[in-house]
Amino acid sequence: MSHGLSTEPRSDTARAIAGGRKPRRWGAWYVALHRFRVMKSYTGTVVVAGIGNPLIYLYALGVGLATIVDVDLGGVSYLVFVAPALLASAAITVASEEFTYPIMLGYKWNPTFTGMSASPLRPTQIVDGVMISVAVRMTVNLLLFFALILVFGAAPSPIAFLMIPAGLLGGLAFGAVLMGYTSTLEEDTGQLAMVMRFVVLPMTLFSGTFFPLSTFPIALQWIGWISPLWHSTELARVFSYGYAEPIWLTVVHVAYLVALVAIGWAWARRIAVRRLGR
Amino acid sequence: MKRYGDFAAVDGISFEVAPGESFGLLGPNGAGKSTTMRMVGAVSTRTAGDLSVLGLDPDAFGPEIRSQLGVVPQSDNLDTELRVRENLLVYGRYFGLPGRLVAKRADELLAFAQLEEKGKAKVDSLSGGMKRRLTIARALINDPRVLLLDEPTTGLDPQARHILWDRLFRLKEQGTTLLLTTHYMDEAEQLCDRLVVVDKGTIMAEGTPAELIRRYSSREVLEVRFGSDRNSEVAERLVGIGDRMEVLPDRILVYSDDGEAELVRITDAGLHPITSLVRRSSLEDVFLRLTGRSLIE
Structure with a gap:
């Protein structure tokens, strides 16, 4: 078979050195391309769910449930209050699917x-590539969600679009840790279903999504404080309608989420190196 | 050398493979063949010892080495979420090869693997032999200098094996270095220029198939069966017949340069086997001699 690149004879070692150059630099991207190709097979689901879910939630909660909500939410309607939270939890949903x-x-x-690790790709690049591809898919979902929020007129602030990076950060913070955890599983004997039931669902309920966290007794509020969703929701609210919180708290939201991304990502990379290099 | 905790999966395996050579690791399941292959494949890191692949150290130059290898793992790990041809396209991209080159090679390799008609098929719709050929095609997408084959035909029916051997033989003719593991003697005899017999993580013998047979076995083997319960009893009365004898639960193997003559001596002694067969010595006999065990138990 001809290799069509170069016809001059080279030593195998020189060939190898040359052959490693591009994969070393672009390997993570090659993995992401693979993920995109796989995702293409469920584009329909991504788009339909990406439009359908926001529509249903925004309408049911922001318009429907709002009619019986009669509390002071800092001077905004329930729709405006709940929209950033719904956007943030949509990112969590994507994370819990993809990771x-x-x-x-x-x-x-x-x-x-395993197949990838036999190619020039390194285990860490596999993890990076998955992160990249999920970040892209999540961004698509968040853009769709944001567009629908605009249609509902539920984002008054001029910097409301910053909800998108806020949601992305929250989704990846949860997702990176989840990826680390999933990577440690040799077998799924129901752990992933447990994660959905006892982590994702309670997190959605206890993260100030549908009502302010301060409604809870202080003994339950810690769930919100450790929940990436609470941090991304609050952050999104700041951008969406200028929700008033001390600036240090906004900084904490960002720092906490960035830290989770870093920890989860490093954990997943570590497991990948160990697991694929056995 | 490779250790998993206290267990040394590979300990004392040492060999060199020249470019263009076809080299085999022959041994039973659990001998350490696959672990050795993963170390040569710059995937599994070794616990101790020296390893140089294409003149490079796998610990430091993993991606470089892997860029010149084609790997056919023991169990297929084709991407079942993608179609047949897509598997080749995606895999080629992992090597940083340009899309157009990969597409051209994918078509050539589908032809080579006799899968032209199946390009758009789902991977799961392929037969075992087809999947294996696709895995080999995928391993060739980067035009590798060395092809690592871990039990390439295990689990395939005879016809599928012969098709595969034919493809591998062509690669060998084109000068691709082949490194393969197998526990099939006929496979090793067909494909390997030289091989090592591996058992319990160490090398028992090394040479060409013909050399090994000459060194560790006789020219011919006489197989006689007296019935499962009588074999060992009869064996005692056969002492002195042939160069050497192996008593297996189901048959007795008599090693000799002239199997027919030995059979005559047995019948002259008044013993009448239920069945008898004279065949040429094979690597199976070499293995039996070296380890006292059959390869496939």
Whole structure:
């Protein structure tokens, strides 16, 4: 077979050195391209859910439930209050889809990660590539969500678009840690379903999503404080309608989420190196 | 050398493979063949020892080495979420190869693997032999200098094996270096210029198939069966017949340069086997001699 690149004879070592150059630099991107190709097979679902879910939630909660909500929410309507939270939790939903079963699939059920690790790609690049691809998909979902919020007229601030990076940061913070956890699973004997039921669902309920966290007794508020969703929701509210909170708290939101991304990402990379290099 | 906790999966395996050579690791399951392959493939890091692949150290130059390898793992890890041809396209991109080159090679390789008709098919719709050929095609997408094959035909029916051997033989003719593991003797004899017999993580013998047979076995083997319960009893009365004898639960193997003559001696002694067969010595016999065990138990 001709290799069509260069016809001059080279030593195998020189060939190898040259062959490693591009994968070393772009490997993570190649992995992301693979993920995009796989995602293409469920584009329909992504788009339909990406438009349908915001529509349903914004309408049911922001318009429907709002009619019986009669509390002071800092001078904004319930729709405006709940919209940034719904956007932030949409990112969490994407994270809980993309960082669970596809990871189990890659390591175990259809070990594409093993296949990748036999190519010039490094385990850390596989993790990076997955992160990149999910970040892109999440951004698409968040853009759709934001557009619908605008349609509902539920984002009064001129910098409301910053909800998108806020939601993305929250989604990736939760997602990175989730990816680390999923990577440690040799087998899924129901752990992932447990994560959905006992982590994702309570997190949505206890993160100041549908009502302010301060409504809870202080004994339950800690759930919100450790929840990436609470931090991204509050952040999104600041951008969406100028929700008044001390500036230090805004800084804490960002710092906490960035820290989670970093910790989860590093954890997932570490597991990948160990697991694929056995 | 490779250790997992206290267990040394590979300990004392040492060999060199020349460019263009076809080299085999022959041994039973659990001998350390796959672990060795993963170390040569610059995937598994070794616990101790020296390893140089294409003149480079896998610890420091993993991506560089892997860029010149084609890897056919023991169990197929094709991407079942993608179609047949897509599997080749995506894999080619991992090497940083330009899309157009990968597309051209993908078509050539589908032809090579006799899968032209299946380009758009789902991976799961392929037969075992087709999946194996696709895995080999995928391993060739980067035009590798060395092809690592871990039990390439295990689990395939005879016809599928012969098709695969034919493809591998062509690669060998084109000068691709082949490194393969197998526990099939016929496969090793067909494909390997030289091989090592591996057991319990160490090398038992090394040479060409013909050399090994000459060194560790006789020219011919006489297989006689007296019935499962009588074999060992009869064996005692056969002492002195042939160069050497192996008593297996189901048959007795008599090693000799002239199997027919030994059979005559046995019948002359008044013993009448239920069945008898004279065949040429194979690597199976070499293995039996070296380890006292059959390869496939």
